Amino acid sequence: MASVSLCPQKWAVWILLLVSCANAFYIPGYSVTRYNDNDPIPLLVNKIFSDNTQLQYAYFDLPFVCPPSGKTHGGSPFGSGQSVSLNLGEVLRGDRIMTSDFELAMGKDLECQALCTREVSRSDVKWARQLVKEGYVIEWIADNLPGATSFVTVDRSRKYYASGFKLGYRDISPVSGQPRYFINNHFTIVIRWRSAPEGGKLVVGFEVYPKSITAEDRTESGCPKAVHKDNEGLGLYLPPNLSRMQEKYSGLSYIPEDDEDDDGATLKIPYTYSVYFREDTKIDWASRWDLYFTNQGESSITHWLAILNSLTISTVLGVTVFVIWSRTVQGDLKGRGDGAMDDRKTKGRTRQRSEKKGDGSLEDNDVERDADYSDDESVEDTAGWKLLHGDVFRTPAHSGLLAPLVGSGMQLLFMATGLLLLSCLGVLNPSYRGGFVSVGMGLFVFAGVFSGYFSGRLYKTFGGSAWRKNTLITALLFPGLAFCLILLLNLFVWAQASSTAIPFSTLIGLLAMWLLIQVPLVYLGSWVGYVRAKPWEHPLKTNAISRQIPTQPWYLRVPIGPIMTGLIPFAVLFIELLFVFKNLWQDKTGYYYVFGFLSAVSVVLIVTVVEVTVIATYSQLCSENYHWWWQSFLTGGSSAFWIFAYCIWYYLFKLHITGFVSSLLFFSYSFLACAVYGLLTGTVGFLAAYAFVRRVYGYDTRQML
Secondary structure (H helix, E strand, O other): OOOOOOOHHHHHHHHHHHHHHHOOOOOOOOOOOOEOOOOEOOEEEEEEEOOOOOOOEEHHHOOOOOOOOOOEOOOOOOEOOOEOOOOHHHHHOOOOOEEOOOOOEOOOOEEEEEEEEEEEEHHHHHHHHHHHHOOOEEEEEEOOEEOEEEEEOOOOOOEEEEEOEEOEEEEEOOOOOOEEEEEOOEEEEEEEEEEOOOOOEEEEEEEEEEEOOOOOOEOOOOOEOOOOOOOOOOEOOOOOOHHHHHHHHOOOOOOOHHHOOOOOOEEEEEEEEEEEEEEOOOOOHHHHHHHHOOOHHHHHHHHHHHHHHHHHHHHHHHHHHHHHHHHHHHHHHHHHOOHHHHHHHHHHHHHHHHHHHOOOOOOHHHHHHHHHHHHHHHHHHOOOHHHHOOOOOOOOOOHHHHHHHHHHHHHHHHHHHHHHHHHHOOOOOOOOOOHHHHHHHHHHHHOHHHHHHHHHHHHHHOOOOOHHHHHHHHHHHHHHHHHHHHHHHHHHHHHOOOOOOOOHHHHHHHHHHHHHHHHHHHHHHHHHHHHHOOOOOOOOOOOOOOOOOOOOOHHHOOOHHHHHHOHHHHHHHHHHHHHHHHHHHHOOOOOOOOHHHHHHHHHHHHHHHHHHHHHHHHHHHHOOOOOHHHHHHHHHHOHHHHHHHHHHHHHHHOOOOOOHHHHHHHHHHHHHHHHHHHHHHHHHHHHHHHHHHHHHHHHHHHHHO
16 A cells, blocks of 8 residues: 655645644533614513522512513513523523513614503512612523623723612712612613624624602603603612501501501512613624723733742742752652661571571670671661551541542542533533533532542542442542531521522422432442452551551641641632632622633642642651541642632622521532532542552562562
């Protein structure tokens, strides 16, 4: 067969073809929708949320907004109020997306359109005032873009969006000095579009400008006579109940207005909207989400400083680990040996001299030389980690709990790695609403195989025999505790009628995923790890009688030692935590988008955890303490303690969360996140220490042979 050779030009052509094919893949949430003139654009309503509370509410559950009429619009087979199918992540994050009665047609401006007039009772007015006071904003969706409030930088050089728009606003009465509350009942919708190269028009922006307009001075259609001029706002106020006022002045007990029962008084709130389409050629469709990512330039500098800080800390620790390995460990082994080696050499010389003398006795000068040799070596070489060769691999206490925890940590490590990788590739992006949580749940369930495998094999290494019991603990321990916590929190949220509450059907679905999918996968992995795979072999045998451990220095004791070492990984992660917490708790209208920086910091964090655990384990072994199994796990996950302490500080000094339920949700979810982080990094620390100890004492064994 003749050989085929390609010239450099042909290789270049092949490379260009491969590069061109690399762009032809689909990312969820990135499907392009092209509109022709007068094509309907569905406007979906979702929920209201606030930066000051963790409770969210479905838009149509609000008693003071226009309810869905059920009519169809724009040729859609579904009437308004129809629920849109949601993925698991959308449900868990509190989304309740439904079709609405707003009519938007591409390129067709609408000066004013009346929606409805809603009569609101006294109790509903009170609730609306409370929601306005807590700073709630509304989220609508058009062409997969959330309705945004538009802002311009101080120097007017750049425009950016904040997801959502205000439900209402508050000001101070110039007469009484008391706060007044107004509700936004007119919405100016601006759709920004640009022409598509293939034809049609693409939506590149969705802006909503809310306004409060009094119910007076309106046309027959219900629209204000001057929509875009300064208008008096519609106040959320009803006159006090006169019967209660009479009770007050007659000397009877008086109940304040906010606590009055409904007496039939209502407040009429007319809702209207305007629609305008504006061409914008400065925004590309592929980059239309960039406007939601605020302060990219300034934050990028901070992220690079965070990475530099993390690399500096990790490099210093790396040098320390290198010195420990190259100077101390290998120097001790190659240079002096350990107590076990000395004993073998002494016994060997004794046997040789006995054989030479022939009668099995030693000459006096030989005994004196051996005694001098042993005394000299015992001063220098029989202290520290070398004395633990017969106990270092002794099965730890509560090994039946350590193995499931390590298995769960491997499961979480696989999930976190997959999420970061998919986020860096752009598969998980803000346009894929709920995708991060949905994919994370899928990866966690699938990773049950890895959880069972590592738990079963480690359990077998510890000498355990009840592997089915270990499998059951692995499959039920962490997921069960997390599910029970979420179920308990759900009871409090249900009582608040919030959309943050997980629906009962979703809870049943989660329970089915756990018991019917994950548990069998954990069993499969555990069967492979315990029955089919061999246990990890240790290079040294364990003595029958355990060695007595001397008194340990205060900085190596539990919990002081692990807590102190946890400060170093926390210092690596601290700056990035500022951005994560800001987007997660403080600024919910923004989006966290710098997964590349987060991935880099996460890699440095893992390396730092490995280095810290190795140093702490070596220090512990040098103090003749062979209980390193649990100590290494606690050392690896100890930075979770500082992260939770940072959560408490953040709650006290940065957040303005109001209400018992919101505070309970904050601390519960923070604790759960720290537990996940602690399991993950604790497993990394344990595996690093295990590999280090096996390497050190395995090298020791080869030297003794």
